[in-house]
Amino acid sequence: MRAENINPFIESVYDLFTTMLNAKAERKNVGIAKTANPRDIMALIGISGRVRGMVALAFPVSTALAMVNKLLNSDIKIMDDTVSDAIAEMVNIVAGGAKARMNTGNEKPLDLSLPTVVRGGDFSVDYPTNSVWLEINFDSDLGPFTLRVTFEPEK
Amino acid sequence: MRALVVDDSAVMRKVLIGALGRANINEVDQAADGVEAVQAVQQNNYDIILMDWNMPNMLGIDALKAIREMGKTMPIIMVTTEAEKSRVLEALKAGATNYVIKPFEPNTIVGKIQEVLNKSKG
Numbered sequence: 001m002r003a004e005n006i007n008p009f010i011e012s013v014y015d016l017f018t019t020m021l022n023a024k025a026e027r028k029n030v031g032i033a034k035t036a037n038p039r040d041i042m043a044l045i046g047i048s049g050r051v052r053g054m055v056a057l058a059f060p061v062s063t064a065l066a067m068v069n070k071l072l073n074s075d076i077k078i079m080d081d082t083v084s085d086a087i088a089e090m091v092n093i094v095a096g097g098a099k100a101r102m103n104t105g106n107e108k109p110l111d112l113s114l115p116t117v118v119r120g121g122d123f124s125v126d127y128p129t130n131s132v133w134l135e136i137n138f139d140s141d142l143g144p145f146t147l148r149v150t151f152e153p154e155k
Numbered sequence: 156m157r158a159l160v161v162d163d164s165a166v167m168r169k170v171l172i173g174a175l176g177r178a179n180i181n182e183v184d185q186a187a188d189g190v191e192a193v194q195a196v197q198q199n200n201y202d203i204i205l206m207d208w209n210m211p212n213m214l215g216i217d218a219l220k221a222i223r224e225m226g227k228t229m230p231i232i233m234v235t236t237e238a239e240k241s242r243v244l245e246a247l248k249a250g251a252t253n254y255v256i257k258p259f260e261p262n263t264i265v266g267k268i269q270e271v272l273n274k275s276k277g
Contacts, residue, residue: 100238
């Protein structure tokens with residue numbers, strides 16, 4: 001995966017925070033992840049079309065709750081379906097914004113799958129051998145979280 | 156005034172219902188996909204519809220086309236992550252009244268709702 005492919009996703013995360021969450025997110029270190037060791041909740045969404053890939057957002061419970069409560073002006077204290085739904089929508093928004101930024105001309109827009117949410121800390125997600133996942137850690141007003149992005153190796 | 160909010164995310168429906176409330180529209184029905192949306196429009200009269208694009212069972216763009224083919228002329232605002240120009244044009248050609256890209260600031264969606272309702276009254 002090319003490094004420049006990651007920038008649209010980072011910009012999209014910033015957009016999500018400033019517009020819908022009225023909060024700031026700051027990118028920290030970028031690395032390569034062979035496997036994802038998810039935090040307590042993880043939302044994944046597929047991208048297909050002229051390139052194919054996957055985007056994931058992983059949050060500790062505290063960050064997920066803070067984001068949902070900010071979005072809904074609520075006081076949810078435990079992980080429930082509302083939190084999962086909100087996290088799914090957030091990865092949808094991040095992937096949607098990124099794919100639009102990746103569309104530089106008159107190309108057919110990339111398509112998004114429906115998001116999937118995985119909850120619980122005692123599982124791992126393994127990726128196909130050829131996949132290289134870029135992992136970007138963020139800190140934010142609402143707590144830390146991780147963005148992971150992979151695209152199928154270009155032939 | 157009665158509105159229909161169509162989005163597969165219950166959280167996003169809550170956000171949009173809040174925006175409609177700020178625009179003084181408090182009678183709101185919900186649909187979780189395009190099929191439910193078309194059924195709701197067949198059974199009820201709405202003054203405005205907020206419609207997502209990517210949903211299971213039937214996409215919002217297809218629901219939009221189906222509703223317009225039914226001869227319904229109420230304002231329909233697409234509220235979606237689909238931000239490419241070609242998508243916006245496709246929706247407008249299919250009869251969307253306006254288009255809001257997620258993520259949006261709360262004031263943006265309230266403003267769009269008021270704008271299309273004012274135009275539809277005029």
